[in-house]
Amino acid sequence: DQQVKQNSPSLSVQEGRISILNCDYTNSMFDYFLWYKKYPAEGPTFLISISSIKDKNEDGRFTVFLNKSAKHLSLHIVPSQPGDSAVYFCAASAYYNQGGKLIFGQGTELSVKP
Amino acid sequence: GEEVAQTPKHLVRGEGQKAKLYCAPIKGHSYVFWYQQVLKNEFKFLISFQNENVFDETGMPKERFSAKCLPNSPCSLEIQATKLEDSAVYFCASSQTETETQYFGPGTRLLVL
Numbered sequence: 069d070q071q072v073k074q075n076s077p078s079l080s081v082q083e084g085r086i087s088i089l090n091c092d093y094t095n096s097m098f099d100y101f102l103w104y105k106k107y108p109a110e111g112p113t114f115l116i117s118i119s120s121i122k123d124k125n126e127d128g129r130f131t132v133f134l135n136k137s138a139k140h141l142s143l144h145i146v147p148s149q150p151g152d153s154a155v156y157f158c159a160a161s162a163y164y165n166q167g168g169k170l171i172f173g174q175g176t177e178l179s180v181k182p
Numbered sequence: 183g184e185e186v187a188q189t190p191k192h193l194v195r196g197e198g199q200k201a202k203l204y205c206a207p208i209k210g211h212s213y214v215f216w217y218q219q220v221l222k223n224e225f226k227f228l229i230s231f232q233n234e235n236v237f238d239e240t241g242m243p244k245e246r247f248s249a250k251c252l253p254n255s256p257c258s259l260e261i262q263a264t265k266l267e268d269s270a271v272y273f274c275a276s277s278q279t280e281t282e283t284q285y286f287g288p289g290t291r292l293l294v295l
Contacts, residue, residue, distance in 0.1 A: 110288055111186070167238040170215070174223045
């Protein structure tokens with residue numbers, strides 16, 4: 069039962085353009101969503117998060133959009149840089165019902181070409 | 183410290199041997215979470231602690247796996263009688279509260295032969 073899904077295993081984008089990574093979820097109890105970036109042989113690094121009471125959160129080049137009715141969130145990176153090349157994981161939590169455990173998507177490997 | 187520390191980085195065990203992994207959370211963080219990444223991109227929640235108390239153990243296998251967080255010591259995850267399918271990267275994360283962002287350590291790569 070995959071509660072969080074990232075349907076695109078990979079994405080290739082030209083440097084300077086926008087990268088859009090997508091994530092869908094099925095559990096309506098999720099109330100907090102996060103994006104992590106992961107390089108090989110390292111732990112996930114926190115990027116940005118959004119509470120279910122908001123529909124947008126922005127931090128520098130990174131913006132996360134949440135569409136609760138569609139149970140969909142997306143991460144926009146503008147402009148994309150070669151150093152952004154990594155695997156991006158979407159994660160969700162139902163803090164007030166299931167404690168703080170994170171449910172992860174399968175990841176999307178982003179490649180930003182110079 | 184400022185980062186979550188995990189030791190060892192790599193661990194190789196023969197089937198049936200014991201494996202013990204350690205995690206030191208960020209100073210001041212009260213919550214510790216353990217996750218298992220079996221395939222390249224699938225994370226599975228195992229257990230969480232609030233200080234030295236088990237907070238949520240719904241992901242822990244019923245047999246062979248145990249975990250502790252004792253005062254003034256790193257947290258530990260122990261696997262008795264390892265099996266081939268226990269081969270994975272085990273990540274520890276810590277947070278100030280159960281609703282705050284979790285920060286991850288570099289992981290311990292366990293290989294069971």
